[in-house]
Amino acid sequence: MKIPNHYHCLSGIFTLLFLIFQVLHSFASPVLQYCRHDQRDALLEFKHEFSVNKSNSILSLSSWNKSSDCCSWEGVMCDAKSGHVLSLYLDFIPLNNSLKPDSGLFKLHHLRNLTLSNCNLSGELPSSLGNLSHLTKLHLSKNHLVGEIPASLGNLNQLRDLSLDNNQFSGNIPFSFANYTKLSHLIISNNHFTGEFPLVLLNLSTSLSYIVISDNLFKSTLPSDMSQFQRLKNIDMGGNSFFGYFPTSLFMNPLLGIVSLRKNQFKGPIEFRNASSFSKLLILFLQQNKFNGPIPKSISKFSNLKNLDLHDNSFTGSVPNLPNLEFLDLSYNKLEGEIPGPLGDMLELMLAHNSFSSFGKAFELSDLTHIQSMDLSSNSLRGPLPSWICKLRPLLLLDLSKNSFGGSIPQCLKDAIVELSTLNLQNNNLSGILPPDIFVNATNLVSVDISGNQLEGKLPKSLINCVSLEFLNVKSNRIKDVFPSWLGSLPSLDVLILRENELYGPLYHPRMSIGFQSLKIIDLSRNHFNGTLPPFYFANWSEITNSTKRDTEYMGDGYSTNSMEMVNKGVDMLFELIRTDFGGIDFSGNNFSGKIPESIGLLKGLRILNLSSNGFTSSIPQSLANLTNLEALDLSRNQLSGRIPQNLARLSFLSIMNFSRNDLQGPIPRSTQFERQNCSAFMDNPRLYGLEDICGKSHVPNPTPQEREDLSEPKEQVISWISAVIAYVPGVFCGLVIGHIYSPQIHKWFM
Numbered sequence: 001m002k003i004p005n006h007y008h009c010l011s012g013i014f015t016l017l018f019l020i021f022q023v024l025h026s027f028a029s030p031v032l033q034y035c036r037h038d039q040r041d042a043l044l045e046f047k048h049e050f051s052v053n054k055s056n057s058i059l060s061l062s063s064w065n066k067s068s069d070c071c072s073w074e075g076v077m078c079d080a081k082s083g084h085v086l087s088l089y090l091d092f093i094p095l096n097n098s099l100k101p102d103s104g105l106f107k108l109h110h111l112r113n114l115t116l117s118n119c120n121l122s123g124e125l126p127s128s129l130g131n132l133s134h135l136t137k138l139h140l141s142k143n144h145l146v147g148e149i150p151a152s153l154g155n156l157n158q159l160r161d162l163s164l165d166n167n168q169f170s171g172n173i174p175f176s177f178a179n180y181t182k183l184s185h186l187i188i189s190n191n192h193f194t195g196e197f198p199l200v201l202l203n204l205s206t207s208l209s210y211i212v213i214s215d216n217l218f219k220s221t222l223p224s225d226m227s228q229f230q231r232l233k234n235i236d237m238g239g240n241s242f243f244g245y246f247p248t249s250l251f252m253n254p255l256l257g258i259v260s261l262r263k264n265q266f267k268g269p270i271e272f273r274n275a276s277s278f279s280k281l282l283i284l285f286l287q288q289n290k291f292n293g294p295i296p297k298s299i300s301k302f303s304n305l306k307n308l309d310l311h312d313n314s315f316t317g318s319v320p321n322l323p324n325l326e327f328l329d330l331s332y333n334k335l336e337g338e339i340p341g342p343l344g345d346m347l348e349l350m351l352a353h354n355s356f357s358s359f360g361k362a363f364e365l366s367d368l369t370h371i372q373s374m375d376l377s378s379n380s381l382r383g384p385l386p387s388w389i390c391k392l393r394p395l396l397l398l399d400l401s402k403n404s405f406g407g408s409i410p411q412c413l414k415d416a417i418v419e420l421s422t423l424n425l426q427n428n429n430l431s432g433i434l435p436p437d438i439f440v441n442a443t444n445l446v447s448v449d450i451s452g453n454q455l456e457g458k459l460p461k462s463l464i465n466c467v468s469l470e471f472l473n474v475k476s477n478r479i480k481d482v483f484p485s486w487l488g489s490l491p492s493l494d495v496l497i498l499r500e501n502e503l504y505g506p507l508y509h510p511r512m513s514i515g516f517q518s519l520k521i522i523d524l525s526r527n528h529f530n531g532t533l534p535p536f537y538f539a540n541w542s543e544i545t546n547s548t549k550r551d552t553e554y555m556g557d558g559y560s561t562n563s564m565e566m567v568n569k570g571v572d573m574l575f576e577l578i579r580t581d582f583g584g585i586d587f588s589g590n591n592f593s594g595k596i597p598e599s600i601g602l603l604k605g606l607r608i609l610n611l612s613s614n615g616f617t618s619s620i621p622q623s624l625a626n627l628t629n630l631e632a633l634d635l636s637r638n639q640l641s642g643r644i645p646q647n648l649a650r651l652s653f654l655s656i657m658n659f660s661r662n663d664l665q666g667p668i669p670r671s672t673q674f675e676r677q678n679c680s681a682f683m684d685n686p687r688l689y690g691l692e693d694i695c696g697k698s699h700v701p702n703p704t705p706q707e708r709e710d711l712s713e714p715k716e717q718v719i720s721w722i723s724a725v726i727a728y729v730p731g732v733f734c735g736l737v738i739g740h741i742y743s744p745q746i747h748k749w750f751m
């Protein structure tokens with residue numbers, strides 16, 4: 001935010017005046033900050049309960065020693081007259097231990113403020129904490145405290161500010177909290193608290209202004225009348241198991257700024273009967289519930305509303321105008337009709353997975369230059385890409401995938417993607433030639449997905465400017481070009497998918513460097529590539545060579561080490577997998593010939609290798625046995641001869657393999673992995689033997705077409721595997737969390 005200069009000046013003057021005032025003030029009243037010995041001894045006792053005195057780190061409370069006034073010690077503040085310790089601020093000092101029931105701390109009877117946040121405290125809270133009856137502020141956040149809250153804490157009846165968040169506290173909120181008649185901030189999020197909505201909060205309704213009870217195990221309906229919280233500004237009940245209907249009465253509280261019911265089991269329609277236009281409501285999070293019905297028009301009354309998240313519910317119908325929003329997430333609902341406008345201040349617009357079919361007039365007239373992320377994927381939008389698309393200046397995400405946009409990609413899109421990080425246009429009906437200079441200024445692009453369209457011509461050479469590119473998917477188009485070896489110079493390219501196009505010619509030119517040193521996944525399958533690959537072809541692909549983290553990281557962790565299982569378990573793990581150590585090569589369905597390069601054995605991180613349906617000849621390289629992480633190997637439908645390397649039997653992760661339709665001979669390697677294969681994995685190699693264990697007695701070395709049909713497995717098991725991996729990736733790839741950005745002022749509200 002730009003602040004005018006004169007404002008800076010003014011605030012500078014005020015600061016100066018304030019300092020002068022303070023200095024004068026401190027001269028005016030005689031400062032008697034000497035340390036009382038009982039207080040000093042209590043503090044030292046407290047310190048010695050931890051190993052802090054041993055440590056020589058800067059966090060070690062070395063100033064807590066007898067050679068200085070205890071009122072000047074780090075984190076200690078005393079009453080100037082009496083010398084009693086009033087405040088103890090020890091945030092981020094690693095105490096690494098529990099609070100003792102007879103801790104010296106509890107001798108500091110005059111303490112008003114005690115903050116021990118992020119001190120790595122463990123164990124239970126001793127009930128003697130209730131002895132510090134003058135406490136107004138108690139912060140015990142990002143520790144490892146466990147157990148129930150002692151009822152004695154109800155003694156702290158002067159408390160205004162209680163933060164117990166981010167621990168592992170359990171049990172109910174004690175009813176003794178009803179004593180906290182002055183409590184303004186109650187923050188107990190991220191614990192294991194159980195029971196019903198703490199009704200004791202109703203006793204405190206005249207004082208509470210912050211209620212943050214999110215991410216616990218509360219389970220109940222909400223009180224039917226929640227209109228009595230006259231000072232309430234922020235209430236976060238997200239991440240629990242609250243159920244029942246929408247708490248309409250809550251919205252009668254005049255100061256309400258933030259409401260989150262995120263991730264509960266609320267159901268039914270939402271309604272804001274008594275919402276006033278003077279409402280201060282700024283943030284409303286209702287996502288991940290079971291709300292249904294229309295988004296009521298009355299929501300437009302919240303003229304200050306900046307941030308509205310309703311994603312993952314079952315809202316239906318069209319969307320009312322929401323003119324002042326900065327953030328809107330309506331994804332995963334059943335909304336339809338026009339995408340509303342105007343969108344003057346919009347930063348993030350997330351409407352994916354609905355049935356929106358067109359853009360409203362007000363939308364098209366909007367100033368779209370603030371938008372940082374726009375996700376309209378998986379809707380029913382059709383027609384040519386709208387002309388306003390070139391006016392966008394998105395910073396993070398533009399996702400129009402899985403719609404029915406047709407026509408060509410406009411030349412001017414190059415201006416919209418200058419700052420962009422993720423561009424996803426996959427699965428539309430886009431056709432024509434990609435403008436050659438479209439990526440000329442797109443130096444921030446990390447992920448580009450234009451797969452599943454009918455785009456023609458050559459790959460735009462301007463991609464060479466995308467120095468941040470990690471993910472490129474042009475699968476299933478009609479690109480007719482030679483292999484883009486020039487992409488090999490992109491320093492971060494992890495994933496290159498050129499599958500199902502009309503690409504042709506050799507991969508390797510003697511006068512060009514091979515590059516692609518960051519590559520982890522390359523899929524060239526079903527094109528018309530041909531020619532031979534030199535023995536050293538894979539020698540420079542250092543990313544797959546070095547990424548063998550599986551052995552060190554996944555094994556002990558309770559993680560499955562099998563990528564196939566990962567695919568079934570879902571996106572998150574898969575995503576993690578790809579980001580860390582996944583390597584995959586699919587060259588299948590081309591016309592490559594000659595020997596499989598020996599250097600393939602260097603790619604230690606390789607998990608999938610598919611070279612099927614080509615014209616590879618000669619023997620299978622022995623070096624394959626060095627690919628200790630390999631899980632799927634398909635060499636079928638080539639002209640490979642010689643023996644299957646016996647050392648492949650050592651590859652303990654190799655669970656899918658296919659050697660069929662070659663000219664292999666000799667014995668099949670013996671291992672449980674080999675014996676588990678379907679017979680069809682070896683068929684049509686007349687001179688291969690030792691198949692009895694796999695195929696049984698009925699083994700047919702040269703099946704008739706009908707027998708072959710009977711033997712064959714579900715087709716292309718390996719091929720669909722790598723596609724499955726890729727299918728999940730776009731949009732969430734490369735560490736981009738396509739989540740919520742908050743404007744600075746909204747961010748402030750959270751703290």
Ligand SMILES: *[C@@H]1O[C@H](CO)[C@@H](O)[C@H](O)[C@H]1NC(C)=O
Pocket residue numbers: 048049050051052053054
């Ligand atoms: C800290 O030092 C004091 C004396 O200097 C000693 O009595 C106490 O046991 C020490 N504490 C720990 C935890 O080592």
Ligand SMILES: *[C@@H]1O[C@H](CO)[C@@H](O)[C@H](O)[C@H]1NC(C)=O
Pocket residue numbers: 050051052053055057094095096
């Ligand atoms: C607490 O543990 C951390 C990490 O083990 C260590 O660096 C720190 O010195 C410990 N603090 C004390 C006071 O022992």
Ligand SMILES: *[C@@H]1O[C@H](CO)[C@@H](O)[C@H](O)[C@H]1NC(C)=O
Pocket residue numbers: 062063064065067068072073
């Ligand atoms: C005692 O604390 C003072 C600061 O209050 C510090 O200068 C001094 O080094 C400390 N002494 C020891 C032995 O740590």
Ligand SMILES: *[C@@H]1O[C@H](CO)[C@@H](O)[C@H](O)[C@H]1NC(C)=O
Pocket residue numbers: 094095096097120122
């Ligand atoms: C927290 O304290 C424990 C000992 O209670 C220690 O093992 C651990 O390393 C500490 N962690 C940090 C981050 O200081």
Ligand SMILES: *[C@@H]1O[C@H](CO)[C@@H](O)[C@H](O)[C@H]1NC(C)=O
Pocket residue numbers: 101102103106107128131
């Ligand atoms: C806390 O107060 C009770 C009752 O006044 C007293 O018996 C107990 O010793 C106190 N505990 C501490 C640690 O001061």
Ligand SMILES: *[C@@H]1O[C@H](CO)[C@@H](O)[C@H](O)[C@H]1NC(C)=O
Pocket residue numbers: 077086087112113137
């Ligand atoms: C205690 O904390 C409150 C709020 O941060 C502050 O206003 C007050 O001055 C502090 N009191 C003392 C004695 O430090």
Ligand SMILES: *[C@@H]1O[C@H](CO)[C@@H](O)[C@H](O)[C@H]1NC(C)=O
Pocket residue numbers: 151152153154155157175176179
């Ligand atoms: C509430 O506070 C009073 C003192 O004001 C105390 O006597 C009483 O025991 C407290 N109640 C609970 C349940 O802690």
Ligand SMILES: *[C@@H]1O[C@H](CO)[C@@H](O)[C@H](O)[C@H]1NC(C)=O
Pocket residue numbers: 178179202203
């Ligand atoms: C809390 O509210 C309940 C119900 O209104 C009432 O019965 C109880 O006396 C109140 N407790 C205190 C300490 O105010």
Ligand SMILES: *[C@@H]1O[C@H](CO)[C@@H](O)[C@H](O)[C@H]1NC(C)=O
Pocket residue numbers: 414415418440441
């Ligand atoms: C794109 O880059 C060229 C020079 O490389 C520059 O002239 C042009 O203004 C840039 N366009 C945008 C929209 O930044």
Ligand SMILES: *[C@@H]1O[C@H](CO)[C@@H](O)[C@H](O)[C@H]1NC(C)=O
Pocket residue numbers: 504505506528530531532
């Ligand atoms: C590769 O295919 C092209 C046609 O696309 C053909 O002209 C060329 O001879 C082929 N090269 C090899 C080595 O087969």
Ligand SMILES: *[C@@H]1O[C@H](CO)[C@@H](O)[C@H](O)[C@H]1NC(C)=O
Pocket residue numbers: 542543545546
């Ligand atoms: C990766 O492998 C290459 C050669 O294979 C080597 O030069 C490089 O140092 C390795 N990088 C890391 C981070 O291990």
Ligand SMILES: *[C@@H]1O[C@H](CO)[C@@H](O)[C@H](O)[C@H]1NC(C)=O
Pocket residue numbers: 601622623624626
């Ligand atoms: C397999 O790797 C080892 C050590 O990394 C190497 O000595 C050996 O030559 C490799 N085998 C083949 C066949 O490449």
